[in-house]
Amino acid sequence: PVSVKNALAIKKINKDINVHILYRDLSMVKDEQIHLQAAKAAGIKFVRFPDDRYPEVTKEDGNLSVNVYDLLLGSEYKLPSDLLVLTVGFTGDETIDAIRGHLKVSTNKEGFFQERHIKLGPLDFPADGVALCGCAKNPKTLKETCEEGIGAAMRASIPMKNGFIEAEGIVADIDLTNCNSCSICWKRCPYGAIKVNENKEPEVIKALCKGCGLCAADCPKECITIVHYSDEQLLAQVEAALEENPEKKILGFVCHWCALGGVDMAGVSRLQYPPNGRLIRVMCSARVPTKLIERAYELGAAGVLVAGCEFPTCHYITGNYACESRIKRARKKLAKKGYNADNLWLTWCSAADGPKFANVMRDMVKELGLG
Missing domain, CATH: 3.50.50.60 (FAD/NAD(P)-binding domain)
Known part of the structure; x- marks a missing residue:
């Protein structure tokens, strides 16, 4: 330094x-x-x-x-x-917020762009077709910047040669049968992947949709289905997880990109924590609707845990912010129905923070009296 x-x-x-x-x-x-x-x-x-x-x-x-x-x-x-010298830390460019809005990409708290995955996609954005390298990601030496620049150029050459970009199969699908054109979905989509047609009906732009599930969880008419992560599929997992001895189990919803990585890290690190948890993978913590949490309470779960990416590093830009707001509303709703809202926990965990996840599980078991 x-x-x-x-x-x-x-x-x-x-x-x-x-x-x-x-x-x-x-x-x-x-x-x-x-x-x-x-x-x-x-x-x-x-x-x-x-x-x-x-x-x-x-x-x-x-x-x-x-x-x-x-x-x-x-x-x-x-x-x-006698002398004070202030050394200012290296932060992202002041134009990063504007670029973030145009490209629909995520940033971290230091003002740098965030890669798709630190190991699986270090030169890619969550938005397909956009490459990332050098000090746009974090402070680097000149040698590292040049190496990443070459790598990013190679990544960009693939769609340029093919002439197209393959989109993921996990996307949103809207059934207009019960849609009341409330506009919640297209207003909250972090990627601008939902547009309104001339009949004021929402339509999903499949090539832009990343399948985070925020729109499906917030849809008041439940008109939106996330392919491979539908409400019916998630509900079936909830009921299967709590089929036996639900009063001794903690039902957890963990995001695919960070929290689940923390779970895996806890496992490969051989960290010991109570076996009360039953975890369900979702692509983003924003995919967890209130009705799934309520169903877990109805089935007698000892507690519910929702685990997502740390702020502001959500893979889906604003997913964890949306999740935090929804959990606050869910706690109020649960309290009105007579449930103990304190048994609904929310945590943010990075993919490398296995010890944090293990500690959260230990704390939950202790607080819920399951140990």
Whole structure:
């Protein structure tokens, strides 16, 4: 990092100068660990502060000082300073929101574009036909940027040569029999994949639809079916999972892209957690309608867990935001019907965070008195 190199430059001028690096997180790539070890050997001190307690700069009698809370030591102290250097972190371009809206792609909290999958699609967007590389994804070295640029060019050459792009089979299908043209579906679709025809009826543009299921879960007339993830198919899984001893089971809906990856990571890491969970895969947490949660309660489930991608990294752009809003409404509805709404849990889990999923399952079992 730039801060470490600057500190080493100061030490090179005068080795007796006391240098402190206050950091929230240090992002090291490849050979940069060498600079970190050199800084420690030169006597440079590193102080890590928490996300919610940033250092405060004060000035007394013309002298500067910094009040900082050391996260590792668990204490706060004051550092008298002759020189303060602010190193600004690398963030995404200010035009990212506009591009995100035009291309219908997702971004992370640092302002960078998010790939389809960190391992299975590192150079692809969820939107087909758009490639991603270099510092548009996250900070990288020049060598990495060039390598990814070549890879992205190769990815782009495939549809250019074929002349077409193959869409996924998981798409929305609208039955207009009971449709009242409420416009909820086309207004909430994160990809703009639903349009209204001259008769004010919604139509799905199959080539744009990604099958997240947000529209189907929000449709008040239940006119929308997600191919391979219909309400009937999901309901059958709910009833099968709770067929025996439902009072001892936790029914979980986990999104395919992140939360399910966390479940798999917990498994391959051999993490131990109670076996009370019965998990149902959905493409996105936004696919879970309130009626499925209510059905689980009716069948006597001890609790219900909905697990999705961490904010703001939803594979379907705004799916987890829609899920969060729906769960809030579902809790109110459950409470009015006399159910314990506290037994409906919501968690956000990345594909690499197996320990978090295992901890959530342990906490649920403990809170529900199943352990």
